[in-house]
Amino acid sequence: MNGRKDREKRKPVSESVILILASLAEQPRHGYALLKDVETLSEGRVRMSTGTLYGAIHRLLEDSWIERWEQDDVSRDKQVYRLTKAGGMALKAELERLDHLRKIAAARLCGSEVLS
Amino acid sequence: MLRFYPKSFRSSFGEEILATLRRLDADRASSGRVPRICFSAVEVAGLLVGVFVQRFRLTRSNLGSQAPASVSEPGMHKAITDPIAEAEAFVRFHLAQTVDCIAHHRFDGARFHAQEEARARQRLSALQQSSSN
Numbered sequence: 001m002n003g004r005k006d007r008e009k010r011k012p013v014s015e016s017v018i019l020i021l022a023s024l025a026e027q028p029r030h031g032y033a034l035l036k037d038v039e040t041l042s043e044g045r046v047r048m049s050t051g052t053l054y055g056a057i058h059r060l061l062e063d064s065w066i067e068r069w070e071q072d073d074v075s076r077d078k079q080v081y082r083l084t085k086a087g088g089m090a091l092k093a094e095l096e097r098l099d100h101l102r103k104i105a106a107a108r109l110c111g112s113e114v115l116s
Numbered sequence: 117m118l119r120f121y122p123k124s125f126r127s128s129f130g131e132e133i134l135a136t137l138r139r140l141d142a143d144r145a146s147s148g149r150v151p152r153i154c155f156s157a158v159e160v161a162g163l164l165v166g167v168f169v170q171r172f173r174l175t176r177s178n179l180g181s182q183a184p185a186s187v188s189e190p191g192m193h194k195a196i197t198d199p200i201a202e203a204e205a206f207v208r209f210h211l212a213q214t215v216d217c218i219a220h221h222r223f224d225g226a227r228f229h230a231q232e233e234a235r236a237r238q239r240l241s242a243l244q245q246s247s248s249n
Binding site (some may be wrong): 014032035047055059079 | 129137158162163164166170
């Protein structure tokens with residue numbers, strides 16, 4: 001079971017999840033603030049619906065990439081989430097993967113006749 | 117819409133989803149009728165997909181808890197000798213893939229795995245019938 005979880009964690013993550021993790025990397029946020037920040041981070045390109053956001057939050061909580069941040073003065077409908085160490089490492093690994101992909105694609109494109 | 121979510125999901129996120137929807141709706145209070153209709157349509161579609169995904173995940177976890185402990189998924193290296201266990205593993209595998217594809221908006225892949233899952237279920241019920249006869 002652990003092996004399976006590890007394999008799932010190594011799978012490429014979607015852009016929405018990267019944006020959620022990046023948003024929480026800055027500071028803990030609740031759902032509404034996350035939706036707004038994801039939209040800002042993606043320059044308006046990614047507009048998640050509420051159902052999609054909470055589906056992603058559910059999966060990220062299960063994978064322990066994020067956690068609920070308990071605050072005394074916050075009502076249940078303004079639950080705040082924050083990035084865990086595992087989530088931070090996953091985000092870093094995903095960014096390294098994307099960077100590697102960018103480098104190899106750029107190298108191939110430079111040698112390609114398509115743009116010449 | 118929230119009523120269609122599994123109870124566990126609803127109790128964890130129901131209030132938050134409603135609060136977020138209220139705030140988003142308030143943001144659009146001053147916008148015209150068409151943008152508000154578009155917003156509602158997108159939110160309803162998102163919730164529908166969410167219901168579908170969460171229901172699948174629940175079914176998958178239920179199937180997983182009913183399966184014999186020795187059964188692993190296709191693609192893992194453990195040999196499966198029991199044809200019923202194998203068929204069950206195929207159902208679980210394609211169900212998981214369908215959910216994953218939907219979650220990542222790969223709808224062609226989701227369609228393919230849903231069809232494969234239906235086939236695996238047919239095979240499973242045929243095997244179960246023949247073993248009970």
